Amino acid sequence: MEQHDDMHDSGFDAVLFDLDGVVTRTAELHATAWTELFDGFFEQRRRELGESHRPFDPATDYLALVDGKPRYEGVRSVLADRGIDLPEGDPTDDPGRASVHGLAARKDALFVERLREDGVQVFASTLALIRDLRAHGVKVGVVTSSRNGREVLRAAGLEGCFDARVDGLDAAALGLAGKPDPAPFFECARRLGAAPARSVVVEDAAPGVMAGRRGGFGLVVGVDRGGNREALVRNGADAVVADLGEVDVSQLAERLGAKRESVLAWRVEQEGFDPAREHEVESLFTLANGYLGVRGTLEAPLPGSRADLFVAGLYDRKHPDLPYSETEFLTEERGDYPYSELVPAPFPFRLALTVDGEPLGLVGSHARELRRVLDLRRGVLSAQIRYETGTDVRTRVRTWRCASLDDLHLLLQEVAIHLENHSGTVELDTALAVPDLEARHPHLVPLPADDVPPGLDVRRFRTTASGLELCLVSRATLVGGGRNDVRWRVAATIGQTLTFRRTVSVFTSRDGAAPLEAALDHALAQSWDRFDDALAAHVARWKDLWERADISVPGRPATEQALRFHAYHLSSAADHDPRVSVGARALSGRAYEGHVFWDAEIFMLPFHIHTRPGVARTMLRYRHHTLDGARRRARSMGCRGACYAWESTVTGADVTPRTIRLATTGAEIPIFTGTQQIHVTAGVAHGIWRYWEATRDEAFLRDHGVEMLIETARFWTSRASREGPRLHIRGVVGPDEYHHSVDDNAYTNHMARFNLERAVDAVAWMEARSPEAWEALAGRLGVSADEPHEWTEAARDLHVPGPNAEGVIEQFEGFFDLEEYPLPSRERFKAPVSRLFDWKRINELQLLKQADVLMLFYLFPDAFPREAVAASYRYYEPRTDHGSSLSPGVHAAVAARLGLREDAERYWRESLFLDLSNRMGNSTLGVHPACMGATWQALVFGFLGVHFSDDGPAVAQDAAARLPERWREVALQLLWRGRSYPLSVERRKPR
């Protein structure tokens, strides 16, 4: 029983066996029937046509040409090999007819004859394994191309040995393609209720192995009965044995588990196609490098694809027809401000491919098989699509692409077109022409590109209001063709593979005054000889990154995969340009118009601080770069210092919409966050201090950090109002956006006090450490000797709500007096959007959109008595509907620290799978990097309870007890003050 549970821990659901050659010894019968068939047929050709053909070899020809294929496929293969052209016929052809189907029928008759005369032998070792598997509760299926499958099973007395069977008759009835298509295996897995990734395929023929591989089955075991090992390996077998006596149940489970951890947990794989999921997949499969991001759109975009390229910092005036956070939400233009919305630019990997005039893509009905893989380890997106044009005319197209992490202006792409069973004319068009540019990319107007060197495709655009220029230069070649061109027309022969390669160079006028020249120079500097080197350099960067960012959770591949998926998107969203930071959906979608929120410092920054502190520094320098905008904003509010915008782009001006308008009804909702959600300012200060503590980056603090801390502290002293001995901050929105115009929000006030205190600390540090620099800064900012004292007094006098008699901190003044709202379970995690329209009513209820008071415990785990944390959690958790993706991670962290393991795990999984499961239904408009950062923090600072001292990071003493229930170990590394510290927690075995 214990072993059984262990197996299911490894995801071992089912084993699917091929029949002939694996279970039964019918291969000899088949080989004999094939030999008899072709002996007779070749003799007939000799007599009637005088032809001479090499006899069918039951060893070599059997393995190479017919083994594992539906019999008509086998006939075709042999005829093609011998250069014989026969009509196709149809399945009704009788065995005497000289057609593909006629010969197939004749072979079938010969096989049945042999079966009846000779009987069937069974491999005893296979039978023993099957019995052992079933004894361990593993489901067992049999998948065979043979239309005689059930007859063979009956003859061998094996009918009761399998939980499911898919044979040639089943496949015909269901219209399933034969091996090497994975469809029969999928059908069998479906009948068994088994997930392919958790199932094993056992095959002795190359097409069957290939089917298992293509189907993404967890493990493919090849059985080599002699001379077939190499072909089995070549076609995708993970392991090859001479007989199944060599493996037992636990070894299969072990191998499957190992493969899932070493391979599958490093990628996100899509099998098949569902148009309704495509926008979501486009977001998940975004390739980015911090400078740009390209959605994971198919190379030949569909009419409805959201095929966008985003370049960090490329903003234009808000276009009123583009959505805000949901497709239904429209927002007004932000006056004349020309940097309101991140520009969705044309898709740079676009291709148009035809074979013999038939367009290949998902638009038509030619696609038969689709697989896309986001390789997280290498930052490469690959795709494989098999097409059938006409009757059984097969073409396979493989592509891969990446956004170089080594050269941020460089995109790499390769396309391999393989004509499986026909010759034809392949046409490839690599032009980046966009159909319907105005509708799809309304911010851009095309510009002419003169004097372009031949063989390149050059696209120039200018944004309508901000006047920024974007240039894309595409350069493509046919490998072995020796020239660059945009459009290709190539005659290809059967079995030939045409491989095209492309580079795309991307520059904007933000990179320099002459982006066209820069893009052309960059494109022409690429050498096809160094194409592989460019890929290798990109992969090396990712390798370097993973050495610092990977988290290992042995035995939990789905968790590892999701954590890597998060680290992939967090890492690829940011780089080293201090003029930009990371928007709410990074560079993966149009939602939130590319605006930067508090998300950047509060949720994403800690991940970077402890994995790539240079990136964290850049993100904070963005706040310094936009400090003047924050100063202007504070002045516009009648305050001193600097108030950061709730939503900002490149200048620091606030770009938060004032209303949201429903696209269809025109109804409007007022948005209070832009004017009232001022806690973002203290969030920036918090990020600065967190970075400083983790890095001791004196240059940053001296040159950028102290100035920001001073200006933000000044803001709080002027924003707070003195009433008697206390200072109050009135008329704000806290993290919980369901309540506006509230007074003394606990989170805001606590953060403001933190900001004031850290400004005092920073000034003291700078005065002591860099007196000259301090003198210059103080002079420039007009900081008097008394001013830090004012901040100290303000911090002291500021009313910061504490726990009440029950230990609960009131979210804001009067919250406890609001009407109770019994929150139905169905509204948790998917709050009805109508809630936004009932904003007046919601403002009067004890109903939270997201963690608010709990944010304090999330950011300051040691600042509150445990009783207060527990009481506040118990109070607010049932009142929160988690309408924000940021909420579950915060709850997970706090619950984990409180030892509420069930709550912690539940919330953490909500956060962990938010995008991979599209749990909020809005991943179509981009992924949620802040949620990813919250998930990371919930693990590191919640479950593991990591805290820092001068000796470095250390996990909480009770971390092992806090681990999610089925984890046995977790290991990661954290950077702290220039050193990398390995941390691991292992669950203690129960005594």
Add this chain to the structure above:
Amino acid sequence: MSPFQSILVPLDGSRRATQSLACASWLAARLGAQLHLLSATPTERSTREELSRLRVPEEHWPRIVLHQAVEPPEEAILDAIARHRVDLLVMTALGEGSEEPEGPEGAKTLGHVTRAVAERSAVPILLLPPGYREKLPWERFLVPISGEREGSDALALAVRLANALDLRVHVVHVDAPDHHDEGLEAEARYPDAPHHEYPRQLEEMVARALLHVSGEECRCIEDVSLAEGDVASEVLDLAKRKRASVLVAGWHGPLDVGRAAILKRLVAELTVPVLLVKRSREMRFRLVAGEELG
């Protein structure tokens, strides 16, 4: 291009089965499709004799390819589908022997042959319900969608067929309060709530289903509406009000007791054909993540 090139009509000589011929014949003529007639008979007869016996009006004879089979009807139909590359099956919900319906749940609306063929075949089936009243030519398809794959497939097929036949398409989504799913993990969750609250979200659901269909083809969609309540009742009501010629419905596959209750009720009460579009096994979408990975 027409979505159907080869249409099969199985006939058993019953009055009900013969009803399907006029409909199939009209459709084949409009689409330029080959029309195959399958007669499951224990006795081989001449084409003329058999067509007469099956009560096939003579005007249809030139378009028809007749096949006679001696196997059990469902096997013969499945075999003919594979053999003649049939891409649409036209048959009545009840066949011979079902004139006096009784038996287990669902038997009143679906005869055992129809049921077996529907479950085992992958091709779309134009099903003539027991209460079918012939009304040709068709004018409008009604397509219920749910955000699930089978509904999307049905809508895509309806749009292609509507373009080929120059018809209009009305799409409906019904919010059934008891259909909300909770507790899913690592599987896409399509929260219905926004679709019910905002018309444009509903259009978004349609747009996603038709991602690979051109805007030109989508012009046949005249309206997308939202209803709340019991799914079958709402669809029946809308079919009547909109004078739908055909209901195009996606369907997950099984028809055994306790399954496909909505579909069975629609077939029982509709007087127009139901084009059943089974969830495709081809290109089945999977994202290998979460529980799928383990």
